[in-house]
Amino acid sequence: MHGRSKSTSIITAAFALWSLSVSALSNPEDSTDADIWRNFGEQLKAASQFIHHPDTPRDPVTIADGYQMLPRIFRLAWEYAFEYADPEHPILFKSTDSYLTNGWQTSDAVYHSAVIDGSKNYRLSGKRGTAPFFELTANEGFDGMHGQSRMVSSITEDNLTVDANNNIDILIGPGIKSGAGLATTANTNFVFLRQYSHNWEDTEAAQIKIERLPESADSSQRFSLEAPSRHSIDGAFQTTLRYMLNYLKTYHTRAANIVKNSRNTLVAFPYNVPDKGSTMPAGHRFAVGAYDVTEKQALVVTFKPTEAPYWAFQMGNFWGETLAYQAGAATVINNQSIKQEADGSVRLVISQGKCPATALNCLTSLGRQVGIVIYRQARQLELFPEFHTQLIELD
Numbered sequence: 106m107h108g109r110s111k112s113t114s115i116i117t118a119a120f121a122l123w124s125l126s127v128s129a130l131s132n133p134e135d136s137t138d139a140d141i142w143r144n145f146g147e148q149l150k151a152a153s154q155f156i157h158h159p160d161t162p163r164d165p166v167t168i169a170d171g172y173q174m175l176p177r178i179f180r181l182a183w184e185y186a187f188e189y190a191d192p193e194h195p196i197l198f199k200s201t202d203s204y205l206t207n208g209w210q211t212s213d214a215v216y217h218s219a220v221i222d223g224s225k226n227y228r229l230s231g232k233r234g235t236a237p238f239f240e241l242t243a244n245e246g247f248d249g250m251h252g253q254s255r256m257v258s259s260i261t262e263d264n265l266t267v268d269a270n271n272n273i274d275i276l277i278g279p280g281i282k283s284g285a286g287l288a289t290t291a292n293t294n295f296v297f298l299r300q301y302s303h304n305w306e307d308t309e310a311a312q313i314k315i316e317r318l319p320e321s322a323d324s325s326q327r328f329s330l331e332a333p334s335r336h337s338i339d340g341a342f343q344t345t346l347r348y349m350l351n352y353l354k355t356y357h358t359r360a361a362n363i364v365k366n367s368r369n370t371l372v373a374f375p376y377n378v379p380d381k382g383s384t385m386p387a388g389h390r391f392a393v394g395a396y397d398v399t400e401k402q403a404l405v406v407t408f409k410p411t412e413a414p415y416w417a418f419q420m421g422n423f424w425g426e427t428l429a430y431q432a433g434a435a436t437v438i439n440n441q442s443i444k445q446e447a448d449g450s451v452r453l454v455i456s457q458g459k460c461p462a463t464a465l466n467c468l469t470s471l472g473r474q475v476g477i478v479i480y481r482q483a484r485q486l487e488l489f490p491e492f493h494t495q496l497i498e499l500d
Contacts, residue, residue, distance in 0.1 A: 141335065145342040149179075155353045160361035162475040167423050170473070174424045177205050182348035185220065185247065187341035192222035197229070197298065197315045206427035207352070208248060209479045211419045212437040214301045218247075219315050223257075223293030226278035231313030233271045238262060238301035238415060238483055239311070240387050243277065245292045249352040249425070254295070258288040259387035273313065299386055301415060301483065303441040305431065356425035363477055364395040364423070369404050371480060371492040390489055392480040396420075396455050398496070399474060403456040405495045410451055413485030416440045418453065420468050421477040428471055435460075435469045459499055 155161065156171040181200070189196050201207075201216040210216060215236070221227055221243075229241070239262040248254035260275065264284065267273055276286035277296060287296070296315065302308040366372070371394040396404050410416065417439035420428045428436040438453070444465040445451055453466045455478060460467035470476050482489065 141339045141342060145339075145346065148346050149349075152179075152349055152353060155357045158357065158361075160365075161357070162364065162423055164474045166473045167475055170422045170424055170426070174426060177426075178207065178349055178352055179345070181205060181207060182250065182345045182352065183341070185250065186344035186348055187338075190220050190341070190344075192220055192225065192294075193317055195219045195221055195227065195296075195315045195317060197296070197313065201427075201430065203430050203432055206430050207425050208356070209419065209421040209425055209477055210427050210430070211301075211417055211479070211481060212427060212429070212431045213303065213305075213415075213417055213419075213439055214299050215305070215310050217298040219296045220294060221277065221289070221296055221315075223289035224279060224291050226276065226318040227296075227315055228318055229275045229277060229287075229296070229313055229315045230273060232311060233265070233267045233273050233313075234300065234311035235309045236300035236302045236311070237308075238299075239265055240297075240299040240301075241265075241275065241287060242297045242299075242387055243287050243289045243293050244295045244297060245290065247295055247348075249355040250348040251351065253355075256387070257290050257293050258283075260287055261387055273311075276318075277315075278318070297386075303415070303439050352425075360395075360423045360425065360477060363393055364397070364475065367394045368397050369496050370394050370494045371406065371478070373489055373492075388484050388486070390482045390486055392489075392492060394478055394492075394494070395475065396470060396478055397475050398456055398470070400457050400459070401499050403454050403459075403461070403497050403499055405497055406451075406453040406455065406492055407494075408451055408490040408492045409449065410440060410443075410445070410490060411482065411485050411488045413440070413482045413488075415481075415483040417481050418468060419479045419481065420455070420470055421479060422473060423476055425477075428473075428476070434471065435467055436471065438466060438468060456499065461499065 152175055156168060161167065161171065184198070189198055197217050197219040199216070200218045201210055223243070233239070240259065242259040243257045244254045245257060246254040265273060277289060278286070279289050279291070281288040298311070300310055371392045373392040374390065398404055417437060420436040422428060428434070443451055443453070446465070451466065452464070453468065454460060454464040455468045455470065457472050457474065458469050460469070468478070
């Protein structure tokens with residue numbers, strides 16, 4: 106597949122070898138752990154049901170995307186279920202990269218997350234960076250893996266305290282009042298950090314860490330030093346499986362509904378005030394649609410933009426993945442990179458790759474016939490564009 110990184114190939118190959126090892130385990134008496142490994146492998150077969158689901162588009166690229174996505178979401182689920190799952194030793198880790206995206210994220214943002222215990226106290230500190238839009242949220246659940254996620258509280262660049270040296274120091278925990286930090290509930294188990302920039306080539310990402318309070322004797326340890334047990338590994342296997350299947354079910358259902366109800370059009374999400382309790386990031390509005398274009402077709406989107414500080418279109422595939430995340434491809438366009446018509450309107454052409462010579466703005470699906478396009482708008486919630494779409498034939 107075009108554009109696959111070395112890391113992607115390694116993960117995919119490892120997953121294939123793992124599958125072969127599962128089928129080769131003919132004697133569970135060979136190892137104490139052989140039975141839980143084989144049982145996990147047998148259960149994991151259920152993940153492919155979504156690829157064969159009747160609501161899944163049958164074009165070859167969508168099917169290939171689905172198989173490629175399985176080991177990727179396996180990795181993400183395992184990280185949340187085991188590698189970064191200790192709230193006593195939390196790690197704010199980068200949860201998105203060039204070959205691991207979820208939830209149709211945007212290439213204009215850098216995403217970090219940490220697992221916490223909402224009944225405990227934490228500190229998040231370090232260099233603020235220069236991204237113009239900064240969002241820190243406390244959530245009950247990870248969207249998709251836990252079904253829906255509920256945002257409990259948030260801090261953005263508007264109410265973020267930064268000292269003269271560009272440092273931040275944020276308290277996180279129960280009972281924290283608005284303006285004093287990030288409040289949590291007993292069910293809060295995730296902290297998410299999103300940083301948005303129109304152009305990351307001249308933007309510095311935040312360099313921050315999270316730590317449990319009060320500082321314990323082993324607070325300098327990045328990971329728990331406790332040895333794993335057969336029981337803990339089996340539990341992590343089951344949590345990983347549950348996260349994977351929940352995510353696949355959630356995003357397959359969403360994508361299938363979008364394809365069914367919003368094919369070659371854009372539909373705005375309802376505007377709910379306030380943000381608290383939303384599944385969405387803080388201070389955002391969205392519109393979503395499904396593109397369905399052959400090699401000889403293009404979808405034209407026209408609209409009058411708002412004066413929002415940030416808005417962008419992002420191309421994704423059917424499986425919730427971002428196309429060419431921060432890879433420099435024409436899969437994302439924002440209000441600083443887009444070109445307007447003489448009357449101030451915007452005309453955007455979406456195709457599999459071919460862009461009309463007269464088009465000012467083009468997005469590519471990188472050869473996909475069917476997928477999802479997301480419009481994001483930040484820091485302007487009241488005004489929202491009205492989108493018009495037209496399917497045209499290419500010369």
